[in-house]
Amino acid sequence: MSQTTALQGAPSDSVSALRRNVALGMLFLVGTINFVDRQLLSVLVEPIRAEMQFSDTQFGLLTGMAFALFYAAMGVPVAMIADRWNRVKLIGIACVVWSGFTAACGLVSNFWQLAVMRFGVGAGEAGGTAPSLSLIADYYPPDRRPLAIGLFTLNGPFGVFVGAAFGGWAAANIGWRGAFITIGLVGILVAPLLIWLVREPARGLMDTHKPADEAVPFSQSLSMFIRRPSLRMVMIASGLAAFVSYGMLNWIPAFLMRTQGMPLSAMATWFAPAAGITFGVGILGGGWLVSRAARSSAKAYGTIPAIATAVLVPTFIAALLVDSWQISLALMLIPMAACTAYVAPALALVQNLTPPRSRATAAAVLMLMFNIVGLGLGPLFVGMVSDALKPAYADESLRWALMTLIPVAIAAGIAQFAMTRHLENDFSE
16 A cells, blocks of 8 residues: 555544544643653752752763663553553553652652652653553544644643743742642642543544554564564664753753853743743654655655754754853754654654554554663763763863764764665555
């Protein structure tokens, strides 16, 4: 079957617009809470570090590996449940779990207690994104999925905006402990609303060319990434791109405050809207461009992220080399947008190339790369390099630690471009 037939043959009017939009809106809201929980620790790092006296390497563990290991360990089992059970209820339960652990972060008294709470947040949040992507695939036809997933994944930049703005305000008014407790309680209250408002759609509802088959074993889902070159390459490219984007996302606030001298109050005033808007432009722009360009050629799933990466490299170098936080933040706008352009195309590609009953599991497999290589290793690597350089460079060490992300970004761009050789063949199967 040709790509055009596959994309245009789905029954796009099978679900009412209201039902579809309510589902997408609620999944966006829950996903936003997910990212606020993650971003809050990055924004509040300086007051937490001052109280608990931990190193940049330990902070890299908290924001990266401690979260990512448990997220990844739980991601595949939870996704397999999602391919067999009610996804809406599963997401609601997961939201209560991660929100409870987020609130508990405000009660800790040392590094190891905080690490355990972050383990719990990671384990709970494993039940959020992959089942949500599977739901969206059953609410939207293939040709609209890159844009719909782009809209959904705007929860990331919006969560960064809310987390940065709320974190900056909370640090001055209710303290970092009060910030975690407040956000945790919000998630616990939103979860029942999701279960009440969103219905579980039929599997494969939007795929006339892919019947709603039985759930497949994990080994079969994994083998798809080995057999299909496009899926294999998107795993490699996404892991490298996530290494860069999470390394940037988790350390730019500390770089601006510690190295560039940005006051904490300016974090809420300037960084929060800048990060929210630019990350949003990158994610939504990547999804929108691919939705349009892929109608003519499936190569768009690789070329558009590759172009964005090519733009990221020189602009990020420039932003790191200036000495003023105002100029640095202004220059950061372009790389902060470009570093997220790969997200929606990669997630949509996996949804479009896998059967309905394995989509949550397939998304979880891709997110292993996002989270182990990206979230787990990216922030940790930057933190370790910063600590290693600190004796020689003091507060300047973070500037040069972030610079070490550039070779990884170049490798990501090469992998994204290499993927274009296989896309049209894989879509035609």
